[in-house]
Amino acid sequence: xxxxxxxxxxxxxxxxxxxxxxxxxxxxxxxxxxxxxxxxxxxxxxxxxxxxxxxxxxxxxxxxxxxxxxxxxxxxxxxxxxxxxxxxxxxxxxxxxxxxxxxxxxxxxxxxxxxxxxxxxxxxxxxxxxxxxxxxxxxxxxxxxxxxxxxxxxxxxxxxxxxxxxxxxxxxxxxxxxxxxxxxxxxxxxxxxxxxxxxxxxxxxxxxxxxxxxxxxxxxxxxxxxxxxxxxxxxxxxxxxxxxxxxxxxxxxxxxxxxxxxxxxxxxxxxxxxxxxxxxxxxxxxxxxxxxxxxxxxxxxxxxxxxxxxxxxxxxxxxxxxxxxxxxxxxxxxxxxxxxxxxxxxxxxxxxxxxxxxxxxxxxxxxxxxxxxxxxxxxxxxxxxxxxxxxxxxxxxxxxxxxxxxxxxxxxxxxxxxxxxxxxxxxxxxxxxxxxxxxxxxxxxxxxx
Numbered sequence: 001x002x003x004x005x006x007x008x009x010x011x012x013x014x015x016x017x018x019x020x021x022x023x024x025x026x027x028x029x030x031x032x033x034x035x036x037x038x039x040x041x042x043x044x045x046x047x048x049x050x051x052x053x054x055x056x057x058x059x060x061x062x063x064x065x066x067x068x069x070x071x072x073x074x075x076x077x078x079x080x081x082x083x084x085x086x087x088x089x090x091x092x093x094x095x096x097x098x099x100x101x102x103x104x105x106x107x108x109x110x111x112x113x114x115x116x117x118x119x120x121x122x123x124x125x126x127x128x129x130x131x132x133x134x135x136x137x138x139x140x141x142x143x144x145x146x147x148x149x150x151x152x153x154x155x156x157x158x159x160x161x162x163x164x165x166x167x168x169x170x171x172x173x174x175x176x177x178x179x180x181x182x183x184x185x186x187x188x189x190x191x192x193x194x195x196x197x198x199x200x201x202x203x204x205x206x207x208x209x210x211x212x213x214x215x216x217x218x219x220x221x222x223x224x225x226x227x228x229x230x231x232x233x234x235x236x237x238x239x240x241x242x243x244x245x246x247x248x249x250x251x252x253x254x255x256x257x258x259x260x261x262x263x264x265x266x267x268x269x270x271x272x273x274x275x276x277x278x279x280x281x282x283x284x285x286x287x288x289x290x291x292x293x294x295x296x297x298x299x300x301x302x303x304x305x306x307x308x309x310x311x312x313x314x315x316x317x318x319x320x321x322x323x324x325x326x327x328x329x330x331x332x333x334x335x336x337x338x339x340x341x342x343x344x345x346x347x348x349x350x351x352x353x354x355x356x357x358x359x360x361x362x363x364x365x366x367x368x369x370x371x372x373x374x375x376x377x378x379x380x381x382x383x384x385x386x387x388x389x390x391x392x393x394x395x396x397x398x399x400x401x402x403x404x405x406x407x408x409x410x411x412x413x414x415x416x417x418x419x420x421x422x423x424x425x426x427x428x429x430x431x432x433x434x435x436x437x438x439x440x441x442x443x444x445x446x447x448x449x
Contacts, residue, residue: 004028004040024401032059035425037409046408048421048433053222053254055285057334058424064284064330071326080108080320087325094332095293098263100272105299107292107312108320112253112279113147115290116215118314119275120151122294123213123247129301129310132245135212138170139203139246141177145223146215146251155215158223173207175199177221178229181367181378182386194232204240213247213275218265219371222254225416226376228369234269247274247298253290257281257331258341258423261348261372274298284331289324344373344423350430351375351419358438364445376418379441389415395444402440408433410440417441 001009007026012018028040035058037045050056057064075085092106107122109115120138127135140146144157153162154170157177162169176199180189187195204211218234221227241248250273255265259281266273275298279290304310318324334340352370359365359377366380366388379396381389389395396412403410410417410433417437425433442448 002028002040020397027404034058034060035422035429044407045404046421046429046433046436048408048410048419050420050422051285052280052411053259053420054280054283055422056257056259056281057284057331058422059285061284061334061424063334064286064327067326067330068286068323071323075322077318077321077323081315084320085322085325087322087329088320091291091325091328091332094329095278095291099276099293102272102274102295103276103293104296105294107294107314109290109292110316110318110321110324111288111290112277113149113152114316115253115277115279115292116146116152116155116251117149118292119215119249119251119277120155120213121314122292122298122312123249123275125312126247126298126301127212134210137173137207137210137212139173139175139200139207139211139214141175141200141216141221143177143179143221143224143227144215144217145221146217147253173203173211175203178233179227180229181225181227181369189228189230192230192232194230194236196229197233197236200237201240204244204246208244208246211244211246213249214241215249215251217251217253218255219260219268220255220265220374222374223413225378225413226369226374226418228371228374228376231269234266234271238269238271238273241274249273249275249277251277253277253279255374258335258344259373259420261341261344263335263341282331283324283327284334286327287321287324288318289321289328340423347423347425347430348372348375350427351434354430354434355419358434362438362441363447364441373423374418374420376413376416377437379415379417379445398444399437399440402443403436406436406440408436408440410437 029037030040031038035046037047078085095106107118109118138155140155140157142157146152146156148161151170153165154172156162157174178196185195214237238248250266252264256278262268274295276293283289302310302312355368355375359368363383364379366378366383366386369376381387396415399417400410400412
């Protein structure tokens with residue numbers, strides 16, 4: 001058997017209804033280079049979603065390849081309790097330098113969900129150890145996504161992922177969050193004053209004595225149909241957290257490392273979170289790694305004689321993996337030396353202008369939205385009334401299959417088609433990516449244009 005046949009026989013894929021692949025087989029990939037993936041038959045696919053938002057500098061990036069090869073000749077991994085190594089130290093220093101001035105400490109983990117678990121536990125234990133025992137609840141917004149481990153699911157707000165596990169999840173406070181596509185105030189994200197913050201304001205005012213922290217994805221709820229909202233919401237949130245002694249946890253796992261047009265999404269609001277979670281793009285998609293950054297104030301509450309049991313007793317076998325850290329260090333060097341944020345400003349304009357050119361007058365596109373290198377189009381049944389297609393029709397999934405046949409990987413969120421390509425994408429590839437989306441949508445909806 002070749003590896004595709006072995007896969008079909010044994011492997012259960014993530015976030016997938018395996019029965020779908022009876023009609024739409026799993027695609028066996030043998031190579032990646034730049035924005036392209038190559039399958040076992042020699043076909044190439046433009047990776048328009050950066051392989052789940054991680055591959056920011058393209059597949060098989062020469063600089064990162066070489067950094068990993070060099071690291072493998074010296075140290076691949078070592079226990080991180082009581083030991084350290086140069087890649088971790090260099091990475092820590094580089095990250096702290098680009099953080100707000102309140103962030104001074106870094107804790108290593110190994111994936112996004114783990115980072116969220118670390119942040120939740122760290123925040124809870126902090127308040128317990130300073131004597132605020134009533135603080136036992138986390139607060140988050142509807143439509144949020146923070147991972148799929150139990151704690152992360154508990155603070156998430158998408159029923160698709162969490163409903164079946166409801167009996168075993170933590171008791172958290174959920175509030176209605178921004179929904180700029182179907183804004184109940186009939187306002188625009190670019191000119192509003194984040195009137196939708198009133199739900200969060202009320203919840204904090206009523207429950208602040210028991211709230212540990214608010215966890216939020218700054219500027220974009222990626223898994224919630226790429227829901228982009230106003231920076232004024234974050235400004236108000238940061239003010240309320242400070243006012244009521246609540247930690248603000250910025251989940252930058254999907255939106256960090258240049259994805260929104262700034263290095264980190266919270267920079268759009270010029271706020272200073274208490275705890276920051278990073279992963280995905282940190283190694284440019286090469287190896288699992290995550291970090292949780294926090295303040296000296298939080299760190300100092302855990303600093304004491306061991307027998308007093310104030311230590312943060314959380315660990316992973318691959319914490320601070322040297323090879324992953326080497327990839328992350330090279331990733332940050334690429335940002336610095338190749339002026340990636342500035343280059344992306346031109347590319348995001350090209351993506352937006354192309355989307356307007358192709359989709360602005362399309363009868364079934366309810367909205368075109370973009371922030372930095374994140375863009376999305378919302379497929380609707382009725383454009384004027386913003387009525388979506390019935391979920392059972394799976395329009396987005398059909399578009400996905402058609403786009404793959406045409407050479408572009410567009411994995412939808414419901415009926416939202418989004419574009420989060422590697423930053424190395426060029427103008428010709430941008431045109432191809434969006435033209436394929438256009439042709440695929442029209443074919444599925446039987447539109448002749």
